[in-house]
Amino acid sequence: MARSALLNVMVQAALKAGKSLSRDFGEVQNLQVSVKGPGDFVSQADFKAQKIIHDELLKARPTYGFLGEESEEIKGTDGAHRWIVDPLDGTTNFLHGIPMFSVSIALERNGEIVGAVVFNPATDELYTAERGGGAFLNDRRLRVASRRVLSDCVIGCGVPHLGRGNHGKFLVELRHVMGEVAGIRRVGSAALDLAYVAAGRFDGFWEVGLSPWDMAAGILLVREAGGFVSDFNGGTDMLGTSSIICGNEHIQKALAEVIKRPIPTK
Ligand code: IPD
Ligand code: CA
Ligand code: CA
Ligand code: CA
Known part of the structure; x- marks a missing residue:
């Protein structure tokens, strides 16, 4: 190297x-x-x-x-x-x-x-x-993991802390993802979460409310390991929107769909 x-x-x-x-x-x-x-x-x-x-x-x-x-x-x-x-x-x-x-x-x-x-x-x-x-x-x-089905996957996430983030919206995302995947992890360092996706340890990761310094390096790690990265709008303005969803081509897409599911009305 x-x-x-x-x-x-x-x-x-x-x-x-x-x-x-x-x-x-x-x-x-x-x-x-x-x-x-x-x-x-x-x-x-x-x-x-x-x-x-x-x-x-x-x-x-x-x-x-x-x-x-x-x-x-x-x-x-x-x-x-x-x-x-x-x-x-x-x-x-x-x-x-x-x-x-x-x-x-x-x-x-x-x-x-x-x-x-x-x-x-x-x-x-x-x-x-x-x-x-x-x-x-x-x-x-490094190469991202190759699993294609969410039910086989371990997915990392961030959890909004006291005084920050939309706790209600996060709980809805969590409930939706929880119903689809093999396991969910919360490491507590977004940069490491992204490095773990690059290393194939996590099949995917999502978080909202991040700052540019939390994810700038990790985004390149994931991309250079063959992964796909988007913001919560499906674009690539992660630093501008403070949001990120990533994984291999299949898991990134599937995870984004699950996360986008609307908040249940009752
Ligand atoms: C935090 C970590 C954490 C994420 C928080 C960040 P800090 O960064 O990346 O995983 O969930 O949103 O603020 O403050 O420990 O550098
Ligand atoms: Ca940070
Ligand atoms: Ca810091
Ligand atoms: Ca800090």
């Missing part, structure tokens, strides 16, 4: 941030935590990881824009390129000592995602993709 120089910069940034997260994960009870809103936390670990990534990426490409969860967007002088970064995806898991969290770094060129890195430091799993070059887990090339 040959990585471009730019992807290597992203990998190095993710690994360095991952080291910092691993250290903080070992002493999670001592971390300073603040509350952004109901059920929405951020810690020193998030801020430290973002600074590491920001400094590494901007050192390599000072003119690119930078959109990271924990700071205001920085517009670059190079209008074509932008980094989209979640320094710690799965903060709630992290703060509860659950080793399912990730660093997510995407590179956008003229509005298209062309590079992706998702790294889980707790399992040492490094997912990478470049547009047209395939998706990888460490050195292994």
Whole structure:
């Protein structure tokens, strides 16, 4: 697997941030935590990881824009390129000592995602993709699962948290999907959910209410592993609509149909 120089910069940034997260994960009870809103936390670990990534990426490409969860967007002088970064995806898991969290770094060129890195430091799993070059887990090339029938499938989802999202609508989606599939999982890191779809661990995934940094890298991983990705309207404006449904060609379509079913009137 040959990585471009730019992807290597992203990998190095993710690994360095991952080291910092691993250290903080070992002493999670001592971390300073603040509350952004109901059920929405951020810690020193998030801020430290973002600074590491920001400094590494901007050192390599000072003119690119930078959109990271924990700071205001920085517009670059190079209008074509932008980094989209979640320094710690799965903060709630992290703060509860659950080793399912990730660093997510995407590179956008003229509005298209062309590079992706998702790294889980707790399992040492490094997912990478470049547009047209395939998706990888460490050195292994990835392919989405090939199951064609929903009743054989394990599907990942996001669950809206306290104070955010339409809980009633989600429960209807869940009820509809639950009635069709073999199993449903909630990992707690959207970037990892998408990486799991790319790796064929999940047959599909859906979530609404995501931010660009939660899914930009994961979208490219799924596509480069041969998967299909759409927003809730059937288009491809996932970042603009905050919604995503994905899987292989068959499962993505079938899942989208089930999720679209109307809310029962009684
Ligand atoms: C969250 C995770 C979670 C998703 C939430 C996100 P954060 O990101 O991706 O899986 O359900 O909507 O906000 O806040 O832990 O980076
Ligand atoms: Ca957050
Ligand atoms: Ca996130
Ligand atoms: Ca985050």
